[in-house]
Amino acid sequence: MLRIEGIGKHFGGVPALSDVTFRCREGWTTALIGPNGAGKSTLINCISGILAPDTGQIHLQGLRLDGLPAHRRPFLGVGRTFQNLALFPRLTVLENVLCGLTPQGEPSMLRSLLRLPATRHRERLLRLKALEMLDAFGLTDKSQWPVSILSYGDRKRVELARALVSEPRLLLLDEPVAGLNAEETARIGTEIRRLHGAGLTILLVEHDMDLVMSVSDHIVVLDSGRAIASGTPGQIRSDPRVIEAYLGRMSATA
Amino acid sequence: MTPRDKILYFLRLHRTGLTVWLLAGFLLAFPALAGNPYVLGISNLIAVYLIAVIGLNLFIGYAGQISLGHAAYVGLGAYGSALLTIHFDLNPWVAMAAVAAAVAFAAFLVAIPTLRLSGHYLAMATLGFNIVCHTVMTQWDQVTGGPSGLAGIPPLSLGGVSIDDEAKFHYLVWSFAIVVLTLGLNLARSSLGLALAAVAQNETAAESLGIQVGRAKTRVFVLSAVLASLSGSLFAHCFTFINPDSFTIFNSIELVTMVVIGGLGSIWGSLFGTTLIVLLPEFLHFFDAFRDIIHGLILVTVLILLPQGLVSGLRDLLRIKLLAGRNNA
Structure with missing residues (x-):
């Protein structure tokens, strides 16, 4: 369905993404997790066209997305939400x-x-x-x-x-429950499961691990712009590289 | 539904159209009520301005851009019509259409580099364009008549009747104004109007929903320039005399003041704003000397107190109050 191949993106000299490759399977909810600054939102913005990647390709059902202007992508079935809300107030x-x-x-x-x-x-x-x-x-x-x-x-x-x-084929959710209380989070969780049940392909960026673990079929872990692990929620939970990315640095600075 | 409900429903459903018809009816009778060519002259001026102001409101109020140079397009329309009819003996109607088409093209060319800018930079660029146009009108004596302008512009005529007095002109300009008002209301209520409002409030979000931001801005800019040009052509034929003083940056700011007083994104507000600014000097006789200062004061006061403009600002406040009240009940 969605193929991310070797995506790289620099801001000035700072690499935000380097050589990120993964797939979102049709009808699956794929979660993208990682510490702050890992490049998750940058990747979402590359897929929706707000940012142009420096290297790599993005394919949606065989169509090449990178290089297309952002306003063309909704016509190809890409829908998204924003991390800090982008409504028309x-x-x-x-x-x-x-x-x-x-x-x-x-x-x-x-x-x-x-x-x-x-x-x-x-x-x-x-x-x-x-x-x-x-x-x-x-x-x-x-x-x-x-x-x-x-x-x-x-x-x-x-x-x-x-x-x-607009009935998108691929839905990009950038932190849909950030800033919500438990009740509201559960409501959005139910909504995501309902969409999943209806067969929508979802790419979810989220910090709320309970939500991620409960709705995802597949998880990709980003750290410092690299995809360091991927697998089922069970595999990710016990992956030493993931634990290190989340906890290792904390013990190093402590 | 009882008959009374039906009537109320009909009124609610067609409120915009009915208000336009009501206004048209009033204007039809207005020359008989006014009875005095001076009053008609002022009301005609309101109509001429209104055509440009509605276009500018679509650009500023709906699409959220800024232009401090729209008097330039009014000027291009006026000079274009004057030159084509005086020097080339062209039919005034043909001239008006030809000039509008040429201005549309010019505005399109201006839009390509200019509309990439936003905020202060866009304000400066549009201001600059106005200054360039004004300078050309003032300096290019052989063609534009220089600072003294062009005189002897022939009147418009319709079906062999020359439109040469205030009453006839009233029907002409207000017909134009009502048509433009209707078109503006239509556009504002369409999904394109919604797209423009979206562009004004969050370009990134608009783009990611499939709205072509650049194209939307360009289209509404060209439309507003065409309306300004029509307004200028009517102005020229109405007064049969024009000079560069009517198309300075201060006139542009006056147009923006009319938009802001009426309210950003309110077509009916434009009617109010235009009427108020045209009538103001009639009530305040010291006005002329301090014209630009007073316009500036009004503009700044409205923008500080009600950033959405007077009419739409009050409307929004009222709407939120009503919703809050209904919620508590």
Whole structure:
């Protein structure tokens, strides 16, 4: 499904990723873990096109993604959420989710200006679709709220709804539960399992190990920009290199 | 649903369209109510400005960009129409369309390097373009008539009737203004309008949802320049005389003030902002000497107190208050 091959990325002279290679299998939830600064978000940004890798290739179902502009990738089925939320604060919940439907139809300027019946009909359909998605997330009551007045947990779910409404084939989740309380975390966990059950391919970056261990089929560990281990949750838990990456340095500085 | 509910539902569903019709009806009767060419002259000026202000609001208010040089495009429209009709005897309507097309192309060329910039840099670049245009209008005497400008611009005519008095002009410019207002409202409510708002609020997120940020900005910039050009052409035919003083950077800032007072991203707000700024000198007679200072003061005050602009700022506050109230109940 998704093939990451030899991805390298430098910021100035600092290597953020070097020669990272792994695969996400279709229908699997693959987790990407590692200490802070390991390059997890950088990799997500390379896949979604916000950053261009210096070396290596990214393939999605045989299509080469690297080199394509970021705005083309949603059309190929790549959806994502952001680590620190990237909602449109002054738009309503519904409008935010509607923005996620961009791949369902590019509006032409002339048609938008004239607001012909066909255009209106199409926009009504998009609206219905967005409302259905809000319903699935229990956000119907708040559809007309500007997102700036929502709780953090609600905002995270709006962002997830926005990423899912265009029915992506690959969903990139960058720390979906960072900053959430236990209850909200469990809610997102349930959501991820539901999507997994529906056959969506997910690449999850997360620090919450309980969540990672409970939802992932496969885990890739990054440390200082390198993929140091990969395997099932059980294998990763007992891998000495992983334990060292997480704990070793702490004992070295202690 | 009871008949009363049905009526209320109809009103709610079609509130935008009905308001436009209401405004159109009022404007149809306005010359009879005003009865005085001076008042009509002022209202015509509002319409002429409004056409440019709505375009600028799409660019500033919806797409979240800044232009301190839109008077340049108004000027290009005015000078283009004047030159083509005076020197080449071109039909004013043909001239207006040709100039608008040329301005669209010019704006497209300007947009390629300029719209890569943002914030202060974009403000400076657009300001610079205005200064260049103004300098050309002032210095290129043989063509533009220099500082004294161009006179004897022929009036527009429609079906053999020459549009040469305030009342006839009223119907012409307000027809244009209503059409532009409707187009603006349509665009604002479309998914393209939403995409523009998304670009304004988070370019990275917009891009990763599939919105072509650069293209969206360019398109709305070209649209706003075309509307500015139309406004300029109407201005030229209305006054039959133009000079560079109407197209300086201070005029650009006046246009921005109209947008900001009305509210960023509110088409109806543009109508309010334009009306207020055009009417202000009529009520404050010391205004002329301090014009730019007062505009600056209004601009800064509104931006500090209600960064979204007066009308949309108040609207947003009210909306949040209402939602909070409903939530507590």
